[in-house]
Amino acid sequence: MTYRKFNAGKLFTGSEMLDENFVLITEEDGTVQNIVPKPEAGDDIERFEGIISPGFVNCHCHLELSHMKGVIPEKTGIVDFLLRVMKERNFNTEGVQQAIEDAEEEMLHSGIVAVGDICNTTDTIFQKRKRNIYYHNFIEAIGFVEATAEKRFENSKEIFKQFASVYPLPLESNSIAPHAPYSVSEKLFQLIANFPGNQLLTVHNQESEEENEFLYAGTGDFLRLYKELGIDISFFQPKKKRSLEIYLHHFYPNQSLILVHDVVTNEEDLRELSVVSRQLSAETINPKPQTLNLFFCLCPNANEYITGKLPDVDLFIRKNCSVVIGTDSLASNHQLSILEELKTLQRKFPHLETKLLMQWATINGAYALQLDNAIGNFQPGKQPGIVWIDNIQGEKFTPESKSRRVL
Ligand SMILES: [Zn+2]
Structure with missing residues (x-):
């Protein structure tokens, strides 16, 4: 099976804001597999600046x-x-x-x-x-x-x-x-x-x-x-x-x-x-x-x-x-x-x-x-959609922040 791996400055899980040391792993259709520490995620990690969030x-x-x-x-x-x-x-x-x-x-x-x-x-x-x-x-x-x-x-x-x-x-x-x-x-x-x-x-x-x-x-x-x-x-x-x-x-x-x-x-x-x-x-x-x-x-x-x-x-x-x-x-x-x-x-x-x-x-x-x-969140088995928000300052939005669906 092919997986997608998402890493960002911040990973919002639906309830928690994790830092960049975590990776979200999904199936190709976006079904959530798990969130793991970065060293355990292996290769081919897609990196985003800003926040990755559920839809x-x-x-x-x-x-x-x-x-x-x-x-x-x-x-x-x-x-x-x-x-x-x-x-x-x-x-x-x-x-x-x-x-x-x-x-x-x-x-x-x-x-x-x-x-x-x-x-x-x-x-x-x-x-x-x-x-x-x-x-x-x-x-x-x-x-x-x-x-x-x-x-x-x-x-x-x-x-x-x-x-x-x-x-x-x-x-x-x-x-x-x-x-x-x-x-x-x-x-x-x-x-x-x-x-x-x-x-x-x-x-x-x-x-x-x-x-x-x-x-x-x-x-x-x-x-x-x-x-x-x-x-x-x-x-x-x-x-x-x-x-x-x-x-x-x-x-x-x-x-x-x-x-x-x-x-x-x-x-x-x-x-x-x-x-x-x-x-x-x-x-x-x-x-x-x-x-x-x-x-x-x-x-x-x-x-x-x-x-x-x-x-x-x-x-x-x-x-x-x-x-x-x-x-x-x-x-x-x-x-x-x-x-x-x-x-x-x-x-x-x-x-x-x-x-x-x-x-x-x-x-x-x-x-x-x-x-x-x-x-609603990245619980394994759900297919919540994956959204990327860019132009973040610290943890705050800026006027330039935009959101887009990435999966
Ligand atoms: Zn109305």
């Missing part, structure tokens, strides 16, 4: 919006951003498909091996059939008006069925997920939470303070969103609670939920969250030592693009939250690159260690998308 996991993307690159200007704020996506997303099929193909190519080359992808349409199926990247498809359900919940859910189920025909087994590669707390009715949340097989879910959470304000007090810029969309929301009763607390109780302890953005999530929200988790486990008929499994997905470049405000990253670290990374779509980002997200985090929060950031981008992402038995 990246992008926990939040909308591949179907790739044709919107550069269409919406930066810093519009959340409501105008949403309005413009809705009004300007339609485009000719050929252009949409070409943009999807190019965007996937960009992800592949920059080292992304798995994607949690939001789908409102079936536009991306043709590309996903090629199976270049692992996808978990989150078929998005949206509808704030209670009376339309059943119909909206049926629409999502139709799209779900078409994705399920591409990914016949295991069905866990697709699920139906709520868009956001301000755009999904209680009834629709319940239909989603109770859909058979819906174990892995995601939701846009607390992307802006306007979301908390709208749900808490029924005021603010979101009223303009619904007015401009011509949707009568006079039925809506403000909840006198912040966003996260309002909807989390809909989910079950055996479900896993990726909370995306979390820009205005604060200490109070996380305190409430442990209360909700305890209540959930107490309610289960067959109690297991299990609570709703939460992941916090940071998409810093999209936050910079839309509002310029970033989440309280240190809060999530202090509270031991499972953090993962997403690129969001090309409607709100200049590229689909996990390394560019990590560079932004390290630029804004210089004390963040590269090792921690890379754990978020690899093994944590693999856990979140339930692909940890295949990817």
